[in-house]
Amino acid sequence: MTAFTYDALPGRVVFGSGTARSRLRAEVEALGAKQILVIADNVELAGELSSSFAGRVAATFTEVRPHVPIEAAEQARAAADGADLVLSVGGGSTTGTAKAVALTTGLPILAVPTTYAGSEVTPVWGLTEAGRKTTGTDPRVLPRTVVYDPDLTRTLPVELAAASGLNAMAHCVEAFWAPRRNPVSSAVAEDGIRHLAAGLADPAAAEELLLGAYLAGSAFAVAGSGLHHKICHALGGAFDLPHAQTHAIVLPYVLAFNAPYAADAASRIARALGVTDPVAGLYQLGARLGVPAGLRELGMAESDVDTVLADLHMPADNPRPVTAAALRSLLHAAWAGKDLT
The missing domain is CATH 3.40.50.1970 (Rossmann fold)
Incomplete structure (x- = not known):
């Protein structure tokens, strides 16, 4: 080890x-x-x-x-x-x-x-x-x-609860490749995904979601932030987009970007979600929960993609090298709500 x-x-x-x-x-x-x-x-x-x-x-x-x-x-x-x-x-x-x-x-x-x-x-x-x-x-x-x-949390509107739960999921996913990741934080993140997935599958399971959120925050606190949070913080600060919904939309796109270069993380995320393909699993989960299909549904203009690129610092420790062209493709796909190719 x-x-x-x-x-x-x-x-x-x-x-x-x-x-x-x-x-x-x-x-x-x-x-x-x-x-x-x-x-x-x-x-x-x-x-x-x-x-x-x-x-x-x-x-x-x-x-x-x-x-x-x-x-x-x-x-x-x-x-x-x-x-x-x-x-x-x-x-x-x-x-x-x-x-x-x-x-x-x-x-x-x-x-x-x-x-x-x-x-x-x-x-x-x-x-x-x-x-x-x-x-x-x-x-x-x-x-x-x-x-x-x-x-x-039981009285949260269904749409907000879903977005907030997926925001917590993003903390877990990012913890697998964040700069201070370690075996302990990864174990906490995997269990957090498991509880969050169970809670999102049952709107009445507030205990599962809240425990998952605690585990997610704990993993993120130790492992640190990476590409996903850099993107969402830039978007939120520049355009005042709703925090939870922004994270929920962007999450599967960052996972799709990194998964081919982080096989162990992708496997553990899939296992915790109870699916074979973690990227498809997150897309389907978001669609089932009514998460907006793309950032444009939050009021972001297509031209804003290039605007926010100037404020993004490429993380050197991301599993996949991040170039300006690759990041533009990721952001445009998340804006349009289309698969990242």
Whole structure:
């Protein structure tokens, strides 16, 4: 076996139906919080969950926006004045906003995810300014505690749940060839795909999807990001495309691009999905779940393909060498919703 390094990330995970309502106060107290900044995309839910410690809520920030524009980050940081804990209740954009606060203040985060984004278990932050999304890694933004409650994801609209689940799937797939991949992260990624596939096959199986999302985020956090995320971050920052849907659309195209050069990864992905051909399996899964056929259905213009190419940095460690011409073909196929040839 090839020698490897595995950095296990610190963090407490509380998982189970009803935990957001029954355990949140105890987790707040365990962190010693006296003044809490609540960041939420659903004010009513956040108010309900924090009702048992409402006296400690110093401020509530709800101006959450996808891709965390720098203006929203600065507003949230201002709202954090005097706080000693950030409570994030919401999807990936909400967690991302909490991370923007933690990045400059060092405040700990208690995250309660309501989608399958996985950001709550990664030290990765992202900010968008002037149409460009910048990402980085910093241990300060890794939430101290995550409360996973499947009850909070059961009410997700079907289309959003599907896209969010496939976004989590992208974390697993990319973990197989990301720069810091290792046998442990690959094992976690494979099991994550298995749980996500089971959850996507049964809309009532919120527990499977949420466990898969946790495993996906954990694998991605250790292995790092590669071609898929570089593409999706550039698209999201430049054109403000919806995050989960963008990842769901692009995923099978990047897999089709890399699979011939990553046979072991493709085999393990296929096994976890329960299919023979992982690329065809992902295309079919997306179509069955109603994922838009191509980026053009999200409002992206064909001319935008060349625009975003200028903002993409070719990853040197991708299984398949990435040239500008090959990347243009990949992006155009994903835009048109046609097979990559």
